Amino acid sequence: MGTDAAPLPEVDGAIQAARNRLAEVLLVGPEDILEQELARRGAARLPIEIVHASETVTMEDAAAKAFRRKRDSSMRVALRLVHAGQADGMVSAGNTGAVMAAAKITLGALEGVDRPALAAVFPTSKGKAAVLLDVGANVDCKPHHLEQFAIMGEVYYRVIFGVERPRVGLLSIGSEDHKGNELTRESFLQLKGLPLRFVGNVEGRDLYNGRVEVIVCDGFIGNVALKISEGLIEAVAALLKESLSSTLSSKVGAVLSRNAFRHFKKRVDYAEYGGAPLLGVRGVCLIAHGSSNANAIKNAIRVAAEFAERGVNGKIERELAHTVATRNY
Amino acid sequence: MGTDAAPLPEVDGAIQAARNRLAEVLLVGPEDILEQELARRGAARLPIEIVHASETVTMEDAAAKAFRRKRDSSMRVALRLVHAGQADGMVSAGNTGAVMAAAKITLGALEGVDRPALAAVFPTSKGKAAVLLDVGANVDCKPHHLEQFAIMGEVYYRVIFGVERPRVGLLSIGSEDHKGNELTRESFLQLKGLPLRFVGNVEGRDLYNGRVEVIVCDGFIGNVALKISEGLIEAVAALLKESLSSTLSSKVGAVLSRNAFRHFKKRVDYAEYGGAPLLGVRGVCLIAHGSSNANAIKNAIRVAAEFAERGVNGKIERELAHTVATRNY
Numbered sequence: 001m002g003t004d005a006a007p008l009p010e011v012d013g014a015i016q017a018a019r020n021r022l023a024e025v026l027l028v029g030p031e032d033i034l035e036q037e038l039a040r041r042g043a044a045r046l047p048i049e050i051v052h053a054s055e056t057v058t059m060e061d062a063a064a065k066a067f068r069r070k071r072d073s074s075m076r077v078a079l080r081l082v083h084a085g086q087a088d089g090m091v092s093a094g095n096t097g098a099v100m101a102a103a104k105i106t107l108g109a110l111e112g113v114d115r116p117a118l119a120a121v122f123p124t125s126k127g128k129a130a131v132l133l134d135v136g137a138n139v140d141c142k143p144h145h146l147e148q149f150a151i152m153g154e155v156y157y158r159v160i161f162g163v164e165r166p167r168v169g170l171l172s173i174g175s176e177d178h179k180g181n182e183l184t185r186e187s188f189l190q191l192k193g194l195p196l197r198f199v200g201n202v203e204g205r206d207l208y209n210g211r212v213e214v215i216v217c218d219g220f221i222g223n224v225a226l227k228i229s230e231g232l233i234e235a236v237a238a239l240l241k242e243s244l245s246s247t248l249s250s251k252v253g254a255v256l257s258r259n260a261f262r263h264f265k266k267r268v269d270y271a272e273y274g275g276a277p278l279l280g281v282r283g284v285c286l287i288a289h290g291s292s293n294a295n296a297i298k299n300a301i302r303v304a305a306e307f308a309e310r311g312v313n314g315k316i317e318r319e320l321a322h323t324v325a326t327r328n329y
Numbered sequence: 330m331g332t333d334a335a336p337l338p339e340v341d342g343a344i345q346a347a348r349n350r351l352a353e354v355l356l357v358g359p360e361d362i363l364e365q366e367l368a369r370r371g372a373a374r375l376p377i378e379i380v381h382a383s384e385t386v387t388m389e390d391a392a393a394k395a396f397r398r399k400r401d402s403s404m405r406v407a408l409r410l411v412h413a414g415q416a417d418g419m420v421s422a423g424n425t426g427a428v429m430a431a432a433k434i435t436l437g438a439l440e441g442v443d444r445p446a447l448a449a450v451f452p453t454s455k456g457k458a459a460v461l462l463d464v465g466a467n468v469d470c471k472p473h474h475l476e477q478f479a480i481m482g483e484v485y486y487r488v489i490f491g492v493e494r495p496r497v498g499l500l501s502i503g504s505e506d507h508k509g510n511e512l513t514r515e516s517f518l519q520l521k522g523l524p525l526r527f528v529g530n531v532e533g534r535d536l537y538n539g540r541v542e543v544i545v546c547d548g549f550i551g552n553v554a555l556k557i558s559e560g561l562i563e564a565v566a567a568l569l570k571e572s573l574s575s576t577l578s579s580k581v582g583a584v585l586s587r588n589a590f591r592h593f594k595k596r597v598d599y600a601e602y603g604g605a606p607l608l609g610v611r612g613v614c615l616i617a618h619g620s621s622n623a624n625a626i627k628n629a630i631r632v633a634a635e636f637a638e639r640g641v642n643g644k645i646e647r648e649l650a651h652t653v654a655t656r657n658y
Contacts (some may be wrong), residue, residue, distance in 0.1 A: 125564035137502050139510035173466050173552040181468035181549045204556030208564035220510045223502040224550055225557050227533030232561055235454035235537035 001029045001056040001074040002094025003297070004290045009093070011037045013297025018046040022298070023305040026087055028053050028078040053077040059290070063097035067105060075099055079106040082283040089284025089304035091275060093292045099285070100136055100278060107283040110313055112320030115141070116280030117149045117219070118287065119156060120226050121273040126210025129273060131157050132171075135226045136278070138219030143187040146170070146216050147194065151319045152279040153214040154196045159310045160303060166213035169202030171221060177201065183218060191216070194323060274299030277307065279316070284308050330358045330385040330403040331423030332626070333619050338422070340366045342626025347375040351627070352634040355416055357382050357407045382406040388619070392426035396434060404428055408435040411612040418613025418633035420604060422621045428614070429465055429607060436612040439642055441649030444470070445609035446478045446548070447616065448485060449555050450602040455539025458602060460486050461500075464555045465607070467548030472516040475499070475545050476523065480648045481608040482543040483525045488639045489632060495542035498531030500550060506530065512547060520545070523652060603628030606636065608645070613637050 003009040007029055014025040015038075024047040027034050031052040038044060053074040057066040066073065075094050081087035083106050092099045096118070104116055118136025121129055133153045138145065150168050157166040170191055172180035177188060179201055191198045202212050207225065217225070274296055275288035284307045286300045307313075332338045336358055343354040344367075353376040356363050360381040367373060382403040386395040395402065404423050410416035412435050421428045425447070433445055447465025450458055462482045467474065479497050486495040499520055501509035506517060508530055520527045531541050536554065546554070603625055604617035613636045615629045636642075 125567050139502070171553060173468070173549055173556075181547075184549075203560075204553045204558075205560030205563070207557055208560045218510075220502055220513075221550060221553055224500060224533045224554060227502075228536055228554050228557055229533075229561055231532075231534030231537045232558055233565070234534070236562070236565060238454050 001053070002092045002099075002288070002290065003292050006056075006093075007034060007037060009292055009294045009297050011041070011043075012294030013292075013301060014048050015041060015043045015046060016294055016298040017301040018043070018048050020298070022302045023088075025049070025301065026051050026078075026081060028081070029056070029074045030054065051077060051081065057095050057098045059095050061095060061098055063095070063101040066095065066098045067102050075102055076106065079103055079283075079285070082285070083107055088308035089286065091286045091288060091297065091300040091304050093275075093288035093290055093297065093300075095290075096136070096287055099287050103278055103281050103283070103285045107281040107285070110280050110282055110320075111317045112324065113148055113152070113280035113316075115145050115148070116278055117152060118276050118278050119153055120222070120276050122208075122229075123272075124208050124210035128210050128213070129157075129161060130207060130210070130213055130215065132207060132215045132217070132222055132225065133279065134217070134219035135222035135276070136219055137223050140220070141183065141218040143183065143190050146183070146187040146218070147190045147323070148280070148320065150191055150194060150196065150198070150214070150216045151323060152316050153216060155315045155319055156277060156279055156312055157213050159312050159315060160306055161213075163213060165197045167197050167199045167211075168214040168216065169199050169206060169212040171204070171207075171215050171217035171225075172201035173203065175201050175203060187216075193327075195326070272299060274301070274303045277303070279312075282313070284313070330382070331421045331428075331617070331619065332621050335385075335422075336363060336366060338621055338623045338626050340370070340372075341623035342621075342630060343377050344370060344372045344375060345623055345627040346630040347372070347377050349627070349631075351631045354378070354630065355380050355407075355410060357403045357410070358385070359383065380406060380410065386424050386427045388424050390424060390427055392424070392430040395424065395427040396431050404431055405435065408432055408612075408614070411614070412436055417637035418615065420615045420617060420626065420629040420633050422604075422617035422619055422626065422629075425616055426466070428616050432607055432610050432612070432614045436610040436614070439609050439611055439649075440646045441653065442477055442481070442609035442645075444474050444477070445607055446481060447605050447607050448482055449551070449605050451537075451558075452601075453537050453539035457539050457542070458486075458490060459536060459539070459542055459544065461536060461544045461546070461551055461554065462608065463546065463548035464551035464605065465548055466552050469549070470512065470547040472512065472519050475512070475516040475547070476519045476652070477609070477649065479520055479523060479525065479527070479543070479545045480652060481645050482545060484644045484648055485606060485608055485636075485641055486542050488641050488644060489635055490542075492542060494526045496526050496528045496540075497543040497545065498528050498535060498541040500533070500536075500544050500546035500554070501530035502532065504530050504532060516545075522656075524655070601628060603630070603632045606632070608641075611642070613642070 028051045034050045055070040055073040057073045078090040115138045117134035119133035120135045172184045275286040278285040286304045288300045357380045384399040384402040386402045407419040444467045446463035448462035449464045501513045604615040607614040615633045617629045
C-alpha cells in the first residue's frame with residue numbers, strides 16, 4: 001500500500017512478477033480491495049496470495065509512531081511474514097523512514113552489523129549501475145560503520161549485478177588519499193585494509209561517471225547527495241520542458257525528438273533497478289520510490305527474489321566475520 | 330592566467346568589462362603575451378592596464394606548494410595588488426584550492442571571521458539565483474562557523490542581488506527542526522537566534538527549486554554537493570546527446586529544438602553569475618570556473634566591482650559585530 005497510486009502499481013507489478021515467474025507473491029493490504037483489483041485483471045489463477053492488513057502507513061506518519069500505533073499496517077504485516085519465514089523478502093514503496101525503522105525493529109540486524117544501511121542504486125553515464133550507501137540517514141557515522149557499509153555494498157553489487165570485483169570508493173572532496181574530513185581520513189585507512197577492490201577517495205562527480213561501482217559515505221552525506229540529484233533532475237526537466245515549448249519550431253522539434261527522450265528516459269530510469277535494498281537486516285527488504293510504477297515494483301520483486309535465492313545476507317555475515325577474524329590475528 | 334584556455338577568455342572578458350565601463354581592469358600575467366593579445370583586438374585605448382607576472386599556477390600544483398614556490402604567479406601578484414589597495418578586487422579562474430589558500434594568507438580574514446567560505450552561486454528552476462556555502466572545503470565545521478557562513482551569505486545575497494530579506498536555510502536531511510546530525514542540530518539553534526530570515530532546515534532538493542536564497546552547510550557537504558551537481562549535469566548532457574543523435578528523426582528534432590536548448594542553456598548558465606565569491610577575506614576575491622568563457626569573466630569582473638563598491642565586507646563585519654554584541658548582553 002506504499003506507492004503514491006497504491007494499490008494499482010503494486011497489484012500490476014505483482015501480476016507482472018507472477019506472470020514472468022520471478023516469484024510467488026504475497027500481496028499485503030486490505031483484502032477486499034486487493035481481491036477486487038486482482039479479479040478485475042483476470043489474475044485469479046496466478047501464484048498471488050492476498051494477506052490481509054487493515055492499516056496503512058502514510059507519508060505524514062512519523063516513523064516511530066507509525067510503528068507503535070499501526071500494528072496492522074501493510075508494512076508491518078509484510079515484515080512479520082519475513083520474520084516468520086513465511087516470506088523470503090518484502091518490497092515496500094511506502095514511507096522510507098517508517099519502513100527502515102520497522103524493518104530494523106522487526107527483523108533485527110545481521111551478525112556483525114552495527115547499523116543497517118540503505119543503498120541507492122542508480123544508472124551512470126557508462127550504462128552501468130552504481131550503488132551509494134548509506135542514504136538512509138545513519139548520521140554521525142564512525143569509521144567502522146563505513147567499513148561495514150563497504151563490505152555490505154560490495155557483496156550486494158557482486159551478487160546482484162554479477163560483477164566479480166566491483167570497485168569500492170570512499171566519497172570525499174578530492175581523490176588524493178589525504179583529502180577529506182576526520183571521518184573519511186580515518187575510514188580511508190580502514191577501507192584500505194579490507195580484502196576488496198578499494199580505489200580510494202572518489203568525488204561527487206564520480207557518482208555518475210561509472211568510475212566506481214560502490215560508493216561509501218556517512219548517511220547524512222548520502223541522503224543529501226540523493227536528494228540533490230533528485231532535485232536537480234526535476235529542475236532540469238522543468239526548465240527543459242519550458243524552453244522546448246516556448247517556440248513553434250522547438251515544439252515541432254520536441255515532437256521529433258520524442259523518441260530520443262524516451263530512449264534517454266529509459267536509460268536513466270531508476271525503475272529498472274527496482275528499489276533500494278536495506279542492507280544488514282536479518283531478512284530481505286527492498287524499498288521502492290513512492291512514485292514507482294508497475295515496472296519498478298516488478299523489478300523490486302525480482303531483485304528481492306535474487307537477494308534471497310543468492311544468499312546475499314549469508315555472504316555478508318561471512319565477509320564481516322572474516323574481516324574481524326583477520327583483524328584479530 | 331587561470332582558465333583552461335588562458336589568457337583568451339581573460340583578455341576578452343577584460344575587454345568586454347572595460348567597454349561596458351564595468352571597471353578599470355588590471356590584467357595580470359606575462360606582459361608580452363597580454364600586450365600582443367590586446368593589440369590584436371584593437372583594445373589599446375581601453376582602460377586596461379597590464380601588470381606583469383612571470384609564473385602561472387596550474388591545476389597540477391598543490392595549493393600550499395604553489396603559494397610558497399611561485400611567488401610571482403599571476404594569482405599572487407593579483408592578490409598583492411588587492412592587499413596593497415592598488416586593486417579593489419581580483420578575479421581568478423585558476424586552481425580553486427590554490428586561489429583560496431593564497432587569498433587567505435595574503436589578505437587575511439575580516440574581523441570576526443574564523444574561516445572564510447567559498448559561496449557557489451547557481452540558478453534555480455524559479456529563474457532566481459541561490460547561494461550555497463561553504464563549498465570550499467572547510468571540513469569539520471563547528472556551529473559558530475555555520476553561523477558566520479549564514480551571516481556572510483545573507484549579506485552577499487542581499488547586496489549583490491538586491492533582495493531585502495533573503496531566506497536562509499540550513500542544509501539537512503529533513504525539513505523538521507530535529508532532523509539532521511550533531512552539527513546541524515546544534516547549528517539550527519544558533520541560526521534561529523540570528524537577526525535574519527532563517528527558514529530552518531532545507532533538503533538537498535531545495536537547492537534548485539528556489540525555496541530559499543542562501544543555503545548553509547559544512548564545507549565537506551557543500552563541496553560534495555557542488556561536484557555531484559556538476560557530475561550529474563555532465564552525465565545527463567552526455568546521455569541526452571547520445572539519445573538525440575541515435576535516430577534520424579531525432580536528428581531533425583535536435584536541429585529544430587536547438588533554439589530551445591540555447592534558451593535552456595542560457596537560463597542555467599553559471600556564466601551569468603560570473604564566479605564564486607570567497608567571503609570573509611579582507612578584500613574582494615571572485616573565483617571563476619576553469620572552463621569560464623569571456624562572458625563569465627566579464628560577469629565576474631562586474632560582480633567583483635559591485636562587491637567592492639557596495640561595501641559587502643564592511644557590512645559583513647558590522648553584522649558579525651552586532652551578532653556578538655547582542656549575544657553578550
